[in-house]
Amino acid sequence: MKMKLTTLALSAVMAAGPAMADLVFPSLSYRTGPYAAGGIPFADGYADYFTLLNERDGGIGGVKANVIECETGYNTEKGVECYESTKGQGALIYQPLSTGITYQLIPKVTADGIPLHTMGYGRTSAANGEVFSHVFNYPANYWNGASGVVNYLLQENGGDLNGKKISLIYHNSAYGKEPIRTLEELSKKHGFELTALPVDHPGQEQKSQWLQIRRDRPDFVVMWGWGVMNQVAIQEAANIRFPMENFIGVWWSGAEHDVMPAGDKANGYKSVTFHNVGRDFPVFDDIQAHVVDKGLAAGSGDQIGNVLYNRGMYAAMLAAEAVKTAQEMHGTADITAAMMRDGMEALVIDQTKMEALGMPNFGPSFNVTCENHGGPGLVGVTQWDASSKAWSLISDFGPTDTEVIGKLIDEDSGAYAAENNIEPRCN
């Protein structure tokens, strides 16, 4: 308790400091290393949206947003350094875009009282808000993704996967291992055979895994990859002439730069997603006019409309909306991290709101509650068209198997609560 008091006192001192003149959004980005291909567009989208709000609307509720970038290189040690160096500057929310760093930050942010939003990554069981008070992973998590893949395959195969063989090729890290448990449960439920093939960091060496896929002849291959691993896997799949339409990646394995290197051979590759693709949204015209044309873009400005740029922008939009909610709730424009957490827990995203923001039908409508930090978990499927070089949504956002996922979330978050002596909240 004494410790809590000192942290409170510390944050109070920090809140009184001059750094709180604006809303601080640290961006733990990675623009170097083997995962930079995914890190750059996401960080650009994240920064550009806040620049847009500053330029077009004069900030959020009249207070300027300030994005502090810190390079992590997808490395957990640097992530810790970045967290410690930015948290004192009035950070409102952390979005590290790395499952490894997320695991490190979950206990830290909870002790420091700063919310952590891990959209579509991180610790899946953080969806249980009763245990994880400061961690949010709306609108969808890994297990929704795994279930979304299986649902799509069910739909393609007339509702029956009995006796089918599915291979999972995954990044051998916390990130890649996360879906295995769900897929195992689903394989029991639907009767398909699951083979898991790990690929070690950074993922350039996959010859033996694809040799095994060639030997096993699975009906479908599911990929849980990130960074350079994605490109190599799609190239290898093309090399063994595996039919691309039977190859489905999670949302982190489905961006332009993943499929481009394989050229025409990548045509038909699929990926699940929790938000819309393309650049046919009014918000991108605003970004072009207010950010890129003024020379304020975080990157070179050519990433707009790319899958991961959109996702970064979507993450920024959800953060900005949570800020607005918090400002309304607490009646002050200059919010603190604690108010930000309240705002995130009361966040409501509906179609009228998104339309007003210039993003009609960009993502699902959802309400965050104290119990549910995970959102609705609606998952759609996109497919790559190599000739027009574009992703298109081929299956609309549908519900996932909440029965299986909910049980697993309760189990895993219960284990975490027991390990750390956490009393369930929300009563």
Add this chain to the structure above:
Amino acid sequence: MFYREAGDFKVSYVDDSQTFPIKFDRYRYYVVLAVAFGLIPFLINDYWANAILLPFLIYSIAAIGLNILVGYCGQVSLGTGGFMAVGAYACYKLMTAFPEVSMFIHVLLAGGITAGVCVLFGLPSLRIKGFYLAVATLAAQFFLVWLFNRVPWFYNYSASGQINAPERDTFGIVITGPNASAWATYLFCLVFLAFCALVARNLTRGTVGRSWMAIRDMDIAAEIIGVNPLKAKLTAFAVSGFFIGISGALFFAVYLGAVEVGEAFGITKSFLVLFMVIIGGLGSIFGSFAGAAFLVLLPVVLKVVGVDLLGWPTDIVAHFQLVIVGALIIVFLIAEPHGIAQLWRVAKEKLRLWPFPH
């Protein structure tokens, strides 16, 4: 001027063989200890602890451990990352199995377990030498990482394969977990570092250390004059493993709090610690500190200068970091192949005579 020996008389053998025979040096050492134990804990904050001091202290322990093996005994090892992982996982299993036991004991036991594993992988050193031994230890590195990834028992069957340090204390002070205060974690690591450095210093100048150095300088000659190579090499592996295990346990439990074996203890970690030893100076305790400080502090300094002071984009600074650190390593090794420790020795010689060098 400095380092004057005039008037500094020794009247006993004990005085003559102390670690810092020169008075000025000795006082400097006491001042450093006093500042580290008495002053820094009162000034430290989370940033200084987690970004700078903890990694420095922990890598120093690892560097001392590796220096004993490579610098004093001449057995090249590329398995440091794997051995640190042994320390980390041993500590994790102990922490979760015996929550009521003090962290001190857990860390020491983790060191002991690593020493055992290290001896096991050190056995081939009796037959193979030099580059071939390096390859054998490299195998240890990959095998251990693979093992901790592969066997769920080591990570208590968690879904992600990560290990997370629960909250544990020593003498009622919380050391691990998010609620540990900066001064506590700092002091905890500092105590271990001081202990390891003292043990290492006293081992290396005693019989054991002399037999290590005899093996390093010429193993056949050493055998002829009566040094038992089995004993010498395996004790070097054991002591080195003990220190590296302690550093791995602290790295996981106190510094990071959550660890993924492939990322935290991969081959890059082995090279990083080896670079620390080479840049700092082979066969020198001070060199281990200097090497760890150089490789831990330099990236942070470059980042602070580049991003916070000059306002450059983060990716440019990150790329520059690689270039500058790489260039400095080359410059150091060309200018002084025996590392920072040798530079320090030369500087000390000069200071003894300064300002009248003749």
